[in-house]
Amino acid sequence: MFWLIPSILFYTWWEGYFFEFWVGTSIGMILLAGLTLKSIEFETFSFGSRAIYHSILFIWCLLLFLINFSFSTFPRSKKKL
Numbered sequence: 001m002f003w004l005i006p007s008i009l010f011y012t013w014w015e016g017y018f019f020e021f022w023v024g025t026s027i028g029m030i031l032l033a034g035l036t037l038k039s040i041e042f043e044t045f046s047f048g049s050r051a052i053y054h055s056i057l058f059i060w061c062l063l064l065f066l067i068n069f070s071f072s073t074f075p076r077s078k079k080k081l
Contacts, residue, residue, distance in 0.1 A: 026064040033060050 037053045
């Protein structure tokens with residue numbers, strides 16, 4: 001919440017750029033996903049749960065990167081005919 005709320009408020013206000021909004025929220029979502037997955041890691045099965053944790057976190061970060069990359073290459077404005 002520390003990162004999500006300021007990024008939503010600031011980046012939607014600052015010229016309304018959608019890409020910057022996604023950068024801020026993606027960083028917050030990566031941090032939130034990491035903390036959530038870390039909280040469900042079992043100590044007795046640390047090897048297996050750590051591998052699952054890293055796999056899920058890698059897939060999540062890859063998904064967010066692809067979303068950010070697709071929005072960064074999308075034109076900010078289109079000319080009206």
